[in-house]
Amino acid sequence: MLLKAQWVLPISKKPIEDGAVVVEGSKIKAVGKYKRLLGRFPDEEVVDFGKAIILPGFIDIHTHLEYSIFRGLLDDLSYADWKIQLTMKSAGLKKGDWELSAHIGALEALQSGITTIADITGSGASLKAAKDAGLRGVIYYEVADMDHTKVPQIIVDAEKTISRWNDMVSGTNLIIGLAPHSPYTVSPPLYKKASEWARQTKLKMCTHLAGSKAEYDFVKFGSGVLPNEYWDLMGWGDILWQPTGVSPVKYLEEWGVFDGGDVLAVHCVQVNEADIDILKKYDVSVAHCPRCNAKLGMGIAPLPSFAHRNLKVGLGTDSPASNNTMDIFDEMRIGVLLQRGVKGSFDFTAEDFVRMATLGGAEAINMESEVGSLDPGKQADIVVVDMSHSHQTPAREPYSALVYTANQENVVLTMVAGKTLYRDGVYATLDEQAILEKSEPIRKRLKLE
Ligand SMILES: [Zn+2]
Structure with a gap:
């Protein structure tokens, strides 16, 4: 052809x-x-x-397809309040609801020209939707718990789940990775154990990192909404959390999270120059999510500093729960405009952002030999x-x-x-009408809860 x-x-x-x-x-x-x-x-x-x-095809290196049903339900909230609301609303979803939600995300990905995703999922719904849609990408199994005593069981469960998921993706364009969720939801020993295991088994790793000021305050000072309201909500209120006195990036370095390479860090907004040196030292890639970061008041990532260090940076739309579409064009446009309008930086052109949404994303998830540019021999x-x-x-x-x-x-x-x-x-692999129709009753239920 x-x-x-x-x-x-x-x-x-x-x-x-x-x-x-x-x-x-x-x-x-x-x-x-x-x-x-x-x-x-x-x-x-x-x-x-x-x-x-x-x-x-566009490469969207941070998605949560399974959160699509929350579109427009969690608007105008700060990051920490948004996370609390998302957690509460999530409790109302059943397995089939998550799958339906992820299929809405898959529809939108294809409509937006996204061919590769790097998705974090706890339920596995994103895996099913990406597989049904025929998308390419990395599906990271999410682990999260602050209770130190649960680490061995979480790892056993992760091994079982990932083994099952690996069977499910056989013959597809998907691979499985591991995602300890974030510094405020993953205990230090769980981070350590998860990254050791990922290193031994050569699993790709992904974590949310240095996103909000709330997360920064949590890690460095042990203060803010996250160790209080959010932890209470999660049932972690009795767990002792000692302020670490360091930035989120330094904190994860100290726990050996970056040691194995092939780590994708999502957001990286609350970072200073020393943090960026650490990311460079371990060749950590960054998923830049400018719209989500702006909407939840997380800030603007220091892209010029990433570029000066030659960090591998791709774009992520995050999820419709926060952002509210997976429109990669909006992501590029708002990304470049924020650098100009707020930072006064002309370091980036339209071409730079198209590259970030294609080849840059492929490099960030180490798939540039297969995708990201139109070259003979590539997919x-x-x-x-x-x-x-x-x-x-x-x-x-x-x-x-x-x-x-x-x-x-x-x-x-x-x-x-x-x-x-x-x-x-027209979709070749997904039944758009059936997916959209089924979403309405779920959404009505969520609104009432
Ligand atoms: Zn995310």
Whole structure:
């Protein structure tokens, strides 16, 4: 199949005007000027997208597909209050509800041109939805508990669950990782044990880190809402928590969490220069979630400092519970605007943010040899963004058009490993109507609780 459009953005190379991509099976066979490729591959079926951009599928390196049912239910709250409300509302969900919720997220991912996710799930619902949808990615099994005595049992359960999940992802484009949730929900021995085990078994690791000021105050000073109201809610009120006197990043370094490599740290807003040195020292990648961080009042991550250290940084939409869509275009746009409008930084261009949402994300989860750019031999994870609408006209520069004018409704094709999963509003693998209809009764119940 030969896909052609006004623009092809390989990301690894300069944009190609009147470009094309040849897909053979699950992989990219060739990328270049349409006329030249037509000469080389005269028998290929040509699909012409016209005034559109063909680019690698977006890589969303922080998602919780299973939280999608909470969209719009937890607005206008600070991070700690949001977390308390999310925890309380979550208690009202049954297994089937989580799965339905995750399927809503999978629908939106495909509609937004997201082909790879790095998702944290406690229930496994995200795994089921990502598998059903045909998405690629890393599904991290979440562990969280402040009770030190429970560590051995949690590890035993994690081993069993991950073994089962590994069987479930056999033959798919998904792999399983491990996610100790965050410094305020994971005890030091659980962090230590989990990261040792991940290191021994070569599991990818992910953790929320240095997100909110509430988390920072919790770790360093032992104060704030988290060790009080939130811990009481979780039944951890009797557990002693000693202030550590250090930043969240330093704290996790001291417990050996970064020792094994292949660690993805989510948020990294409350970090200073010494913290960023630590992240660099252990080659920790960062999931940058600018919209979620802004909406929950967490702050703005110091992207220029990440860039100066050459940290691996990708974009994450987090979850509709906080953000409220998985629109990766909004994430890029707001990400760059926050750097300009609040930080006064012109360090980042539209092109930088498109790279962050594609190849940068692939590098952050160490999958850049497979995905993230349009290069022969890589997986055919491809999206096409229509550029023919009035809000995009005239469009002369494709990076500018993607970041400053496009939105998820403009995605017309989402392909993973050569398979078309979404085309012109139609899903190949998911029953959109059934999923959306079933969501209403669950949502009504949650609203009442
Ligand atoms: Zn998260």
